[in-house]
Amino acid sequence: MSDQAVPVISHNPALLPTLPYPFHAPMAFDGSHKFDASHFVGAFQKPDGGMPMVSPMDQNIVPQQPGIPHRLNSIEKQELELARRRAEKAAEGKRANAAAARARRRATRPRLDERTGDAEAEGDASHGEEDDLEAKLAATKDEKEAKRLRRLLRNRVSAQQARERKKSYVSNLEAQAKQSEQLIAKLQQEVKTLERENVMLRQVIRNMQGGGGKAPESS
Structure with missing residues (x-):
């Protein structure tokens, strides 16, 4: 009998390791056979003869955990707050411009109506005066009077x-x-559209900062 040390093999299935490839257990040792280590080593080999490689875990991969809401980091919070402020500023600016335009329109319209009425009245009076001047110019015999009437008529036409x-x-x-x-x-x-979008954006920010809804209860 050889003095070579023989490893003890347990036949208890609970103590056997779980192997990635089919494991062919060696024959029971009864003293007449030598232990063949190739059976044990071959159990861990790939079919092509190579040893399986274990890839190291990527440290940048974060496992996804369902049921846990996404938490905003500081940069995301700053971007959302900046977008909300821009929307509010744009809405306030448009409201101010619209109010100023309405005020200018109310202040200008009475003056426009007054000027239009005055111009129409002056036009009617001028037409009558021009007719009178033309009649006087046709009837006068005095050269000086004719020059004066022609000057007045030119002034009336210019006016x-x-x-x-x-x-x-x-x-x-x-x-x-x-x-x-x-x-x-x-x-x-x-402005109304921006106000509605602003309300929706505020709601989104509150939902994200609050962590969303509750996780569903298990039955």
Whole structure:
């Protein structure tokens, strides 16, 4: 009998290790066979003859834990707060611009109406005066009087042209005021949209800072 040390093999299944590949246990040792270590080593080998390699765990991988809400870091909190402040500032600026435009429109409209009425009255009176001057100029025989009447008539014509230009200017202002009203209505609608988005953003921030809802209870 050889003096070679023979390892003791336990036949208790609970004490056998779990092997990644099929393990072929060696024959029972009865003294007439020598222990063949190739059976034991071959149990841990791959089918192609190589030894299995164990990959080290990536330290950057964080296992996902269901049921635990995402916590914001400091950078994410700062970005959300900055976005909320920008939305509030934009909404406040548009509201202020709309209010200022409404005030300017209310202050300007009475003056425009007054100027338009005055220009129309002056135009009617001027037409009558021009007719009178033309009639007097046709009937006069005095050269000096004719020169004076022609000078007055030129002045009346110049004044009438100035009134026409003024009337055209007022009409343009009224058209611009109408366009401004349409723009104000559009801006007011955008302000309402921004206010709704601001409310939604606040709710999202509260939900994320609060950790979301409760985890579902197990039955």
